[in-house]
């Protein structure tokens with residue numbers, strides 16, 4: 245079974261499973277995860293809460309796809325209200341600028357409103373609209389074409405690293421796309437039940453065992469041109485399966501969501517021209 249009902253959200257991390265005894269594994273979290281260069285992925289943003297004493301609390305990742313729209317996971321927005329959310333722009337969370345949120349729409353809400361039937365059961369994708377546009381960052385490109393499976397891809401996010409702390413700097417990780425059969429069998433080992441993935445899921449693995457962790461959800465999976473091909477998804481791996489060598493990262497394939505993304509970003513542009 246494939247699910248995202250868990251509110252646990254995932255980050256990029258690496259585990260050298262075979263090299264360490266259980267007692268020491270925890271300290272090795274994140275070995276192969278690299279902080280992104282300052283200007284490498286400026287369009288990758290953090291989604292967080294403004295907590296008491298005005299502290300910012302990161303919990304999901306997203307990507308600016310226009311000056312005022314952020315692509316992220318639908319499950320990041322469950323039980324949230326726009327008033328409590330902020331989008332933080334900048335690779336260094338301590339030096340970033342925060343933007344208030346106007347609204348958002350998930351794919352499922354959009355499909356329902358526009359009378360469309362979804363081709364898939366799970367559509368963990370949403371577009372957040374900001375109150376003000378972000379002027380100083382070039383938004384990401386999205387690649388709706390078929391991606392080249394033989395090329396390396398990269399994921400980025402502020403998922404929890406060592407000691408389960410949110411890292412200050414955006415982290416990135418190189419991955420290779422794995423085919424559906426390999427992904428299904430790897431995940432079956434972990435869940436101990438047979439697994440069938442829908443066509444809207446991209447699976448990718450790191451060189452050692454690199455898993456997406458709490459806080460990475462909603463972040464981009466990018467091709468070599470830094471164009472977005474997927475949106476990072478959560479999986480059970482968050483807590484209990486973190487250390488498993490069969491852990492495989494999963495992403496929503498954006499090419500199935502072109503009408504949704506185009507329609508949401510276009511209608512806002514029209515409105516702002518009035």
Ligand SMILES: *[C@@H]1O[C@H](CO)[C@@H](O)[C@H](O)[C@H]1NC(C)=O
Pocket residue numbers: 287382383384385469470471
């Ligand atoms: C988007 O694509 C254009 C055309 O290829 C390129 O010039 C631009 O740098 C890309 N934007 C980003 C953020 O990568």
Ligand SMILES: *[C@@H]1O[C@H](CO)[C@@H](O)[C@H](O)[C@H]1NC(C)=O
Pocket residue numbers: 436
């Ligand atoms: C996996 O499933 C089988 C058959 O249902 C069961 O016998 C076995 O104990 C399970 N293993 C784990 C690790 O849960």
